[in-house]
Every structure is written in structure tokens, then in C-alpha cells.
Amino acid sequence: MVVSNHIKGSDIAGVVILYNPHEQVFENIKTYLYQVSYLYVVDNSDNLTVNTNVSLKEISNIRYISNNGNKGVAYALNIASQTAIEDGYSYLLTMDDDSKAPSNMVMNMLNFLNSSSIYKKIAILSAVHSKCGHLHLSKSVLYTMTSGNLLNLEAYQKVGGFNDGLFIDHVDHEYNIRVRNAGFHIVELCSIKLQHRLGTLKSFTVFGKKIIYISHSPIRFYYFVRNGVYIVNKYSFSNPKSVLKIIWILQKEIGKVLFLEDEKPKRMNYFLRGVIAGLQGSLGKLVNE
Incomplete structure (x- = not known):
């Protein structure tokens, strides 16, 4: 039909x-x-x-x-x-x-x-x-x-x-x-593919192989962590499959900060603030940052 x-x-x-x-x-x-x-x-x-x-x-x-x-x-x-x-x-x-x-x-x-x-x-x-x-x-x-x-x-x-x-x-x-x-x-x-840029590209070399990754500013890391924690906290029971995906994405970003990114103290400060804000449900735009 x-x-x-x-x-x-x-x-x-x-x-x-x-x-x-x-x-x-x-x-x-x-x-x-x-x-x-x-x-x-x-x-x-x-x-x-x-x-x-x-x-x-x-x-x-x-x-x-x-x-x-x-x-x-x-x-x-x-x-x-x-x-x-x-x-x-x-x-x-x-x-x-x-x-x-x-x-x-x-x-x-x-x-x-x-x-x-x-x-x-x-x-x-x-x-x-x-x-x-x-x-x-x-x-x-x-x-x-x-x-x-x-x-x-x-x-x-x-x-x-x-x-x-x-x-x-x-x-x-x-x-x-x-x-x-x-x-x-x-x-x-599957037939439709966009051309787009997802952030600042950085790279490092391991055993002669160039690895490219996407880097965002420390303040973007705050939003990424805060909102991810908020979603995990809010939707764990209603949509666990999606929440597991978010947890995996968060883990990858945290690993990237620990091993690849610069300004680690600043980023980890934003990380802790993001976790607290996410658990508290304190959303909105950061001011005076």
C-alpha cells in the first residue's frame, strides 16, 4: 500500500x-x-x-x-x-x-x-x-x-x-x-550528511599517528558537566538507556580534560561547580564569568 x-x-x-x-x-x-x-x-x-x-x-x-x-x-x-x-x-x-x-x-x-x-x-x-x-x-x-x-x-x-x-x-x-x-x-x-564544524580542533601524536579531537573552553565544560549531571539525576528511572549514553559522554569529556586539555585546574574547578549545580538543579546562564 x-x-x-x-x-x-x-x-x-x-x-x-x-x-x-x-x-x-x-x-x-x-x-x-x-x-x-x-x-x-x-x-x-x-x-x-x-x-x-x-x-x-x-x-x-x-x-x-x-x-x-x-x-x-x-x-x-x-x-x-x-x-x-x-x-x-x-x-x-x-x-x-x-x-x-x-x-x-x-x-x-x-x-x-x-x-x-x-x-x-x-x-x-x-x-x-x-x-x-x-x-x-x-x-x-x-x-x-x-x-x-x-x-x-x-x-x-x-x-x-x-x-x-x-x-x-x-x-x-x-x-x-x-x-x-x-x-x-x-x-x-542515512543518505543525508551535513558539513559542519563542532568546535576548535586540536591534535596530538601517538607512535607517529596524529589524533584529532574537539576542544571547548573551560566555561563550556561547566555547562557540559552541569547539564549532563542534571539530566542523569532527572531521567535515570524514566529513560535509563539515554542516561547511560550521557554518562558515557561525560566520562569521555572528563578523560579528555585529565589527559589532553590545558588549564586543568580551571577546568576541574568548573567541573566541581558543574556537578554541584547539576545535582541542585541550578540552571541558567553563568553571570560575571
Whole structure:
């Protein structure tokens, strides 16, 4: 039986979140600008750049939204999602400012949804962010990264949106846990791969082999630890499989700090503060840091 759900391209808006962007952001936006009906550009930059503001406002199917400072990833995603709902859209494509979309990405996502018998239960349809088997066209996952997601806005409303208090790091993981707890699915399409940058790349050499890893600032380590501990503490019983994944990720990051990163005393100070804040459920943006 052929399934036809009739989700149209006009049902899909997009969002890109800016944070002190480079000029390359314009080239990145061009790769998906005309794959969606409308694009919300939410600016979390500490210092607004006039060129960015003016250049984006000149494009007809873009709405530029300034948060007048960094309010966090979750806040920006909620602003865009709620605006898209008010504007009558059913789906929202979420992109990082350093991500490029392959051609026909949204069309391929749309075709998948329109041929799926459970499309209403798919809360997130995503580009692939993990390994796919050669014979698989798609796969159900515990969680996926935010960039390259097609959010089902009906599911978004049912689960309550993103947790603003997390600010940054694990925002996607926490949302994904609530989505799955509510009975929805998260699906990655194996044929869709993004080009993106995940942080500052550093390297070291072992027995002549160069090892590359992603490095973040000490304050990002605080958010990573705090939010991870918060999630483990809150969801251990309701979603133990996802929590075990978070614990594994935390262990890897702690090991990286102990053996690879510089500024170890500063990072370990943030680590201890993050653990305490996570256990206490003390969220939000760090001030005066």
C-alpha cells in the first residue's frame, strides 16, 4: 500500500542560530535558504554586526530576530519554533550557523515523511550524525544533534519545547529524552550528511599517528558537566538507556580534560561547580564569568 500524507514544502520553515558569526555564514545559509518556505535567523551574538543585520534583512524570505545578547541555544530554538507555529508552519528545519545542507535535503525529508505510515509520531527527522549500515535508508535513534533536524511542531507543543535553563550543551539530549518518553520517534536519514564544524580542533601524536579531537573552553565544560549531571539525576528511572549514553559522554569529556586539555585546574574547578549545580538543579546562564 502506498502512503501519501501530503505534507507540502509550504509547511516547512527553517531557523539558523547565529553567535558572533563569520562571513562564511552567508554561504552556509544559501545552501538551505530556498529549501524552506521561510527562514528565521535568530541572533544570539554578544555584539550585533551591522553587516549581518542589513544583509539578511535584504532577503525576502528571511526574518531577522535579535536576542540582544546570548540567551542560549534553547531560548533561540523556542523563539523560532513558537514564531513558526504562529505563522502557520507544521515543521521547522534547525541549522547551526556553521552547517551546510546538501542539495534536496528538505525534499528528501519531505518524501520520507509522506511515505511513512507513522509520520505523525516522528518528532525529529534528521540528517545522519552517527554510523549507518550500508543497507539502511533510515534508522531510529535515542538522540540526534540539533543541526539538520526537521522538527515536528505538533510534537514540540506536546512535549513542551526546549529547556531554556540548560542554556547550551545537552539541550538536544534533554529534548530527545522527553520526546521519546512521550512516545515519539527520532529518525536519522542515512543518505543525508551535513558539513559542519563542532568546535576548535586540536591534535596530538601517538607512535607517529596524529589524533584529532574537539576542544571547548573551560566555561563550556561547566555547562557540559552541569547539564549532563542534571539530566542523569532527572531521567535515570524514566529513560535509563539515554542516561547511560550521557554518562558515557561525560566520562569521555572528563578523560579528555585529565589527559589532553590545558588549564586543568580551571577546568576541574568548573567541573566541581558543574556537578554541584547539576545535582541542585541550578540552571541558567553563568553571570560575571
